[in-house]
Each structure stands twice: as structure tokens, then as C-alpha cells.
Amino acid sequence: MGKTGLPLWLRRRWPGLVVLVLLVLFPFVAGLAMGDPAGVPPEVRGLGRVLALAETGRAKFWQGMIIQVLILAVFAMSYDLLLGYTGIISFGHAMFYGVGGYVVGILLKHFEWPIWAAVGAVVLVAVVQSLVIGVLSLRVKGVYLAMVTLAFAEFFYILSEATDFRQYTGADDGLHGIYLPPAISPTDHRTRFYFLVVAFFVSMYLATRRLVDSPTGRVMVAIRENEQRAATLGYNTFTYKLIGLVASGLLAALAGCLHATFNLGVTPSVLSVGTTIDVLAMTIVGGAGTLTGPVLGAAIVHLLGYWLNRIFGPAWTLMFGAMFVLIVVFLPYGIVGTIQARSLQWKAGWQRWLQLMGVGAPRSKA
Amino acid sequence: MGKRYRAVIASVALVVVLVGIAYAGFGATKTASVLLSGLTLAALYFLLAAGLSLIFGLMDVLNFAHGTLFMIGAYVGYTAFGNPRLLLNTLPLFLALLAGATAGTIVGRPLRAWEQAVRRRLTAGEASGNGREVLRALLARLTPSLLLALLAVALVLWGVRGFPLDRLVAFEATATGGAIPTAEAQEPIPRMLLRLAQMALAGLLAGPALARERREQGMWKEGMLAGAIGLVGLLILLARDPLEGFLLGLSVDLRFLLALTAGAVVGALLGGLIERTLIRPFYGRPITQIVLTLGLMFVGTELVKAVWGREGHPPMTVPSLFAESCRSESLAAWLTEHCSSIDVLGRAFPTYRLFIIFVGGVILVGVGLLLRYSRLGMIIRAGVQDSEMVEALGINVRRVFTFVFALGSALAALGGVVAAPFVGVYPEMGGIFQLQAFIAVVIGGMGSYGGTAVGALLLGLARAFGDVLVTSGIPIPWAEQALRASPAVARASTVLIMAIVLLVRPAGIFGRKE
Numbered sequence A: 001m002g003k004t005g006l007p008l009w010l011r012r013r014w015p016g017l018v019v020l021v022l023l024v025l026f027p028f029v030a031g032l033a034m035g036d037p038a039g040v041p042p043e044v045r046g047l048g049r050v051l052a053l054a055e056t057g058r059a060k061f062w063q064g065m066i067i068q069v070l071i072l073a074v075f076a077m078s079y080d081l082l083l084g085y086t087g088i089i090s091f092g093h094a095m096f097y098g099v100g101g102y103v104v105g106i107l108l109k110h111f112e113w114p115i116w117a118a119v120g121a122v123v124l125v126a127v128v129q130s131l132v133i134g135v136l137s138l139r140v141k142g143v144y145l146a147m148v149t150l151a152f153a154e155f156f157y158i159l160s161e162a163t164d165f166r167q168y169t170g171a172d173d174g175l176h177g178i179y180l181p182p183a184i185s186p187t188d189h190r191t192r193f194y195f196l197v198v199a200f201f202v203s204m205y206l207a208t209r210r211l212v213d214s215p216t217g218r219v220m221v222a223i224r225e226n227e228q229r230a231a232t233l234g235y236n237t238f239t240y241k242l243i244g245l246v247a248s249g250l251l252a253a254l255a256g257c258l259h260a261t262f263n264l265g266v267t268p269s270v271l272s273v274g275t276t277i278d279v280l281a282m283t284i285v286g287g288a289g290t291l292t293g294p295v296l297g298a299a300i301v302h303l304l305g306y307w308l309n310r311i312f313g314p315a316w317t318l319m320f321g322a323m324f325v326l327i328v329v330f331l332p333y334g335i336v337g338t339i340q341a342r343s344l345q346w347k348a349g350w351q352r353w354l355q356l357m358g359v360g361a362p363r364s365k366a
Numbered sequence B: 001m002g003k004r005y006r007a008v009i010a011s012v013a014l015v016v017v018l019v020g021i022a023y024a025g026f027g028a029t030k031t032a033s034v035l036l037s038g039l040t041l042a043a044l045y046f047l048l049a050a051g052l053s054l055i056f057g058l059m060d061v062l063n064f065a066h067g068t069l070f071m072i073g074a075y076v077g078y079t080a081f082g083n084p085r086l087l088l089n090t091l092p093l094f095l096a097l098l099a100g101a102t103a104g105t106i107v108g109r110p111l112r113a114w115e116q117a118v119r120r121r122l123t124a125g126e127a128s129g130n131g132r133e134v135l136r137a138l139l140a141r142l143t144p145s146l147l148l149a150l151l152a153v154a155l156v157l158w159g160v161r162g163f164p165l166d167r168l169v170a171f172e173a174t175a176t177g178g179a180i181p182t183a184e185a186q187e188p189i190p191r192m193l194l195r196l197a198q199m200a201l202a203g204l205l206a207g208p209a210l211a212r213e214r215r216e217q218g219m220w221k222e223g224m225l226a227g228a229i230g231l232v233g234l235l236i237l238l239a240r241d242p243l244e245g246f247l248l249g250l251s252v253d254l255r256f257l258l259a260l261t262a263g264a265v266v267g268a269l270l271g272g273l274i275e276r277t278l279i280r281p282f283y284g285r286p287i288t289q290i291v292l293t294l295g296l297m298f299v300g301t302e303l304v305k306a307v308w309g310r311e312g313h314p315p316m317t318v319p320s321l322f323a324e325s326c327r328s329e330s331l332a333a334w335l336t337e338h339c340s341s342i343d344v345l346g347r348a349f350p351t352y353r354l355f356i357i358f359v360g361g362v363i364l365v366g367v368g369l370l371l372r373y374s375r376l377g378m379i380i381r382a383g384v385q386d387s388e389m390v391e392a393l394g395i396n397v398r399r400v401f402t403f404v405f406a407l408g409s410a411l412a413a414l415g416g417v418v419a420a421p422f423v424g425v426y427p428e429m430g431g432i433f434q435l436q437a438f439i440a441v442v443i444g445g446m447g448s449y450g451g452t453a454v455g456a457l458l459l460g461l462a463r464a465f466g467d468v469l470v471t472s473g474i475p476i477p478w479a480e481q482a483l484r485a486s487p488a489v490a491r492a493s494t495v496l497i498m499a500i501v502l503l504v505r506p507a508g509i510f511g512r513k514e
Helices: A008-034 A046-054 A057-086 A094-109 A115-137 A142-161 A163-169 A190-213 A215-225 A227-232 A237-263 A273-286 A292-330 A334-356 B002-059 B066-082 B084-107 B109-128 B131-141 B144-159 B189-210 B219-238 B240-249 B252-282 B286-308 B331-337 B351-373 B375-392 B397-423 B429-444 B449-471 B487-504
Strands: B324-328 B339-344 B347-350
Touching (some): A008 A046, A008 A057, A046 A190, A057 A237, A057 A273, A057 A292, A094 A115, A094 A142, A094 A163, A094 A237, A094 A273, A115 A142, A142 B286, A142 B487, A163 B487, A190 A215, A190 A237, A215 A227, A215 A237, A273 A334, A273 B286, A292 A334, A292 B252, A292 B286, B002 B339, B002 B347, B002 B351, B002 B375, B002 B397, B002 B429, B002 B449, B066 B252, B066 B429, B084 B189, B084 B219, B084 B240, B109 B144, B109 B189, B144 B189, B189 B219, B240 B252, B252 B286, B252 B397, B286 B429, B324 B331, B331 B339, B339 B351, B351 B375, B351 B397, B375 B397, B429 B449, B449 B487
Parallel strands (some): B324 B339
Antiparallel strands (some): B339 B347
16 A cells, blocks of 8 residues: 555554653643642753642642553453453452552551562462462352452452451551652652553553463453363363463552552552442443553543542432443443444445545445 | 252251351350341342342343342332322323323334334445435434434433422431421422423433334324323322322321332332343343443432432331330230230340241242242243243243343332331442342352242341351350450351352352353
């Protein structure tokens, strides 16, 4: 075709690169547009001034919003590894997210571990936790698996609320006052934390993309499509589902770890069924079985929730629920999924429209 | 079948051992009252779980809105019992909407048929390359009926604007069976008639979107139906004051029966509506259905909060059969004395809770008989085994689906009304009871009716004993101190039971292996 110049890999990846550039530029733009000039001494000039502005006012707030969206996006991607790629309906995904948060919080606050060691511990705990839960729950399938995971998650939720461990978890008040090295403190150096989260998000996205495009990921999709067929072809489906669950649990735990460090605290509500339902909504709204879908879903659900809450007050969940039902009914494969499924049809329709208007080239009659 | 009996024996043995431990620990008196408390909870869990299990067994739908229907049933029953004025003022609006929609499906049928025809011609039109054909196809894509439906939604919103809901919902006073909202809370009849007209028009506009194509016969019948619904709504509105006087003049017992009926009927209607409109298009896509029912859970809970307030209300007044403040010696004595509590081996136990157990038992036997001996029950059981086969035999299994969904929802809503004098009504009650019902269904085995009953029983007893464990502790013969637990352990106990059962028998106690 006529398009030359751009290398193939760039042509295929430009939307992602554009998003990345926008994410990197955001603190500077936000600092200039929304920063509070009164909060910055006048003698600071140039780039330093922009960065200082980014730490003030609404610029800081919106960076926080994007940080939360990106953390939730990683969480939603991890859920999609199960729901969209392996075909496992889990209702207990919050347990990995929450336990990741609690582990890093307890280790940083009560044991004063260095941050790298605490994150290492999160990785270790997440792998062990998801292995144990996978071995126990993957014995059953479908709705039963949903129920077993729901039960396990409820167990962790109750554990986090139990008064027996108040000295560590803070029981139903939650764990607050996590100590973080000042250099990456989300309150004093929001922009640094922002870039940390962007780097985390991008690396996790690439890692997940690598996983789902790998032969292992293909087997996972085969299991989603037809588990018996995959087993007949000689794959040990249990192992692959376990790999999916462990990868997903690890990703969720890391997201939870960042959630705890950003908020400098964790509450039991993070472990509740509501968190799982939220992440399910993000995945479904964006489109299960795609990687960009959950990311978009996380952004939509979080930002929509924020705006609806501002407009309607406490009744916003009504609006949200109604919108949710409408999206499921009219876009059954989610936003990205439906676009992918319909894009060919839309393209054809658009060309026909142009042709009708006399703009496009008439279709050659073969 | 051998395995099945083993499961029965094992669960009976488990219950016997547990009761035995309790008996050894704190004697007959306390064991009896804990058992009865457990049975009360089990009856409520069963009312929810029976529908869940049937719906899942027959249609593979995991209904997350079931607890919401339970809660809505409780609220509707509470309202019918204590504040009929609210119902008498809102019911005509719904009926007008329904009448309009029914009439609209008839009037809108030609439009819908045209739309469908154009849509069908779409592919042909595209292939032909004929400009006008393509343009018409594009117009059909815009679907006039959808636009009309959106207009109808706007009209409904306009029609309920300014409706004095907050003044009509006066619960705090009615909870004790006392005052009702003042006469000024009601809007004058002409204003209400205007609202009714708006609702009917909205229904009419939504008609084409709801209409099904190619059903020529039965049109005048549906027209009569629409007229009848509209007339009933109008009559209720015009006679709202005498009707209200009549309802409030009834005895407490009759009003309680009315509340039970109203709850169950509303539950059945809502369940049938949900199945027909939202669940039916998505059979074979379980994730979509789960997510849809989740969305309905949000919407239902928020609607209830919007109408009845975010706070809960105290337990409903019990019928006079259970109202006298005294303590009967035996069931026979209670029948004449109507005491609020009864003597169980020397301890008082509320008689209303015995009523809950009674209702649970009646439903258990009634639905069991329906499933076992009626033709419909036979179709349902066959459908649980293999619904495609049933359909292949020429039975309209879709209609059975709707019936079972409505039946399950009615049972849940009835359970809500029955629970209202025991736990009160609050928006969160749906979720709380639903989780336990889920666990009961999973323990028993999804789709197994008897298994659900056993699961509910196990769970109710576990909860009752868990509560004892927290409040007074269970004495251990060889230990000095009684074994006590934090409330977390009691809450976790049901979850642990479920995990253990599923690890031993992945399909539940009575479930069939996939």
C-alpha cells in the first residue's frame, strides 16, 4: 500500500506510544495549567518552577487521580488474565490486592523493613498465597470456583477485621501511617511517585502482553475456549490455570502494594467483595479478553465514579448501576471488545457512506 | 444412588454429633433454644436459597439480584402493612405505565415490523449497491423505536418529577402500627390524573421497542388487557381514600396476610420481568448474566434507598397471634393465649420465630410436592437434567424458565416479608442474607432441591452455635475455661464449612459431578 516511511512496529504501536507520551507530559502540563502559583516561591524559575507547580493545587490532585487509575488498571489487567484469558470467574480477587497492601503496610510500619525488602516479601507472599489458593480452588470449575474464591476472600476479609490482630492490622479501623522513605513520599513528592507508578504500569503492561502473547498465554486462551479440547491436545490444563492464577495474583498483589503506599494505609474494605465487584465492572466495561480493555475500564469506572459522586452525591451508585446494565446489554463484549469485533463492519459502513456522498472512490465491480 | 445416601447419612451424623456436643456442653434447655434459633435462620436462608438453587439448576444463572428481591419484598410487605397510602398513590402510576406499554406494543407493531424488515433487507441492500436502499438501511440503523423509547424514559422522568415521595414515606410513625402520612401528603386527584396520563403516554411511546414482530393474532385480547389494567389503576386512584380506610380497618392478622401476598406478588412480577427483559437475551453467556444481575443489585438497592431512605427501620409489628406479652406453657396453650413467647424446656422462645420455621417448612414441603408430583415439576426436574432435551421434546422450556424465575423471586420476597418482624428492614439485609444463601446452595449442591434444604439447615445451625460460641462460650469437659471465640470466628465459620465441604465434595453434598 501507499504508507511508507513509518516502520511496521511503530505503525502498530502508535496508540500506546501516544498514551505513554501523554502520561509522561501530564505532570508538566497539569503543573502549568492547574498548579497554584501562590504555593511556589517566585525565585524558582524554568523547569524547576513547572515541577514545583505540579506539586500544588489541582495539579497534584489530578496526578493522584491518574496514579489511582493506573494502579486500578494493573489490578484490572490481572483480573482479566483470569476472566478474559483463562476463562476463570473468580470472586475473590480482592484477597490478592488487599493482602499485598497489608503485607507491605505491616512490614513497613511495624517491622520497619526497607522498602525493597518489603516489596520482595509481597512478591513472595503473593506467589505462595496464589499457589495455595490455586491448588485448593482449581479442583472445581465455573460457578463453584467463583464461590470457593469468594469464600477464601471472605476469610481474609474477616481476618483483617478480626480484633485478635488489632495490634498489627488495626482491625476495622484499618492500618494507617505507613512509613515510606521521604524521597518517594506521595504527599511531598507526588510527581516522583507519579513517574514511579507510570513506570510500574508500563512495565506490568508489557509483561502481561508478553505473557498473553507467549505460547503459555495461547494455551490459556485455548483453555478458555474449550478446556477439554486443550486437555485432549496434551496440555496439563491444571498447570496452565495455576500459572494464570499465580501471575494474576502476583500482579494484583503488586498493585495492592502500590495502593497501600499511595494512600499510606489500608482498610479492610479493600479486601471486601465490593473491591472484586469493582474490578469485575472495570474489566467487563472495558472488554474482557483484551489488555487495553481493562485499562480503559479502570479509567472510565474510576473517573466516572468520581464525577457521578460529585453530581449526584450518595445516589451515584444508582446512576452507575444503570449505566453498567446498559453497557452490558448494548456492548456485551465491553467497549474495546465491541470495537474490535465491529471495526471491520464500521469500516465498511464508513466507506459506503463516503461513496454515497460521492467522496470516496467507487467500488470496483469485479 | 449409594453415594447419595452416604451423603445423607454423613450430614445427619454431623448434625447429630454437633447437637450431642452441645447437649453435653450446656444441657437440654440451652441446646433446644439454640437449635430453634438455628432453625429460624435456616428457614430464612432456605427461602432465599431454594429460588437460587432452582434458577441455577434450570438456567445456569447465578442470580446476584436475589438478595435484592428479598429486601424489596421486605420493604413492600412493610409498606403494605403499615403505610398503604404510599402504595395506593404509587401503584396507579405503575399500572398506567403498564397499560400504556401493553397498548403500545399493539400500536407500535407495524413500526417495529417495518424496522425489522428494513434491517433484514440491509444485507441485501448493501450487496446491491443501490444508493437508496443503503440510505434506508442506515436510517433503520438509527431505529426510530429506540429513539421513541428514549423519549419515553424522558417522559417518565418528567411524569414523576415533584412527586411527594418523601412526604408519603412516613415510616417511623407507622413502624409501631400508628399514624400514617397526613392527608396533605397526597396530591390532589387532578394532578395525579395528569401524572397517570404522562405515564400512559410514556408506555405508549416505549411500545414499539417492546413489540415483537409478526404476532397478528390476539391483538384485541391484548387491547382488552391494556384497558383493564388502566381501568384498575384509575379506580385505585379514585377510590384511594375509602380503600385506605378499608385496609387500615382490617385486623392486624389480615394486614399481615396482605403484606405477605403483596411481597410475594411484587417479587414474582419483578422476577418475571427481569427474566423476560434482561436474562432471556443472554442465555449461554453466564458471565454477562452474572454481571447483569450484579448491576441490578446496585440499581435495586439504590432505588430502595432512594424511596425508603438510607436508614433501616425497626422490626415490623407481629400479627396478633404472636403479640400478647405473656409466656405460654405449650403450643396448645399458645393457640388460645396468643403469647409472644413460649416455654421451651424452661426457657422462653419467641413464638414468631416458630412461625418463621413453620413458613420455611410449608414452603419446603409445598415446592417439594410441586417438583415431585406435578407435570410442571416434572418438566422443571427434567430441565435441570438437560434443558435442551426438554426443548427438543416440544416443551416450551422458555416459559418454564420465566415461571421458575418468578417463583424463586416470589419465595425470596416472601422470605423478606417473613423476616421483617424478626430483623426489621434495612437496605443491606439483601446482601447479608444472600451471601449465606449462596453458601447454603453451594454446600448442598447447585440445582439440588433437597441439598439446598440440608445446606440451609447446616448453615443456620452453624450460625446459631457460632453465636453461642461468641456470647457465652462452649464449655469443654476437660478444660477449665469455656472455649470462646471472637465474633470474627463465628462469621468465618460458615465460610470455613463451605470450604471444607467443597474440598471433600467439589460439587456440594448432593450435587452431581460435572
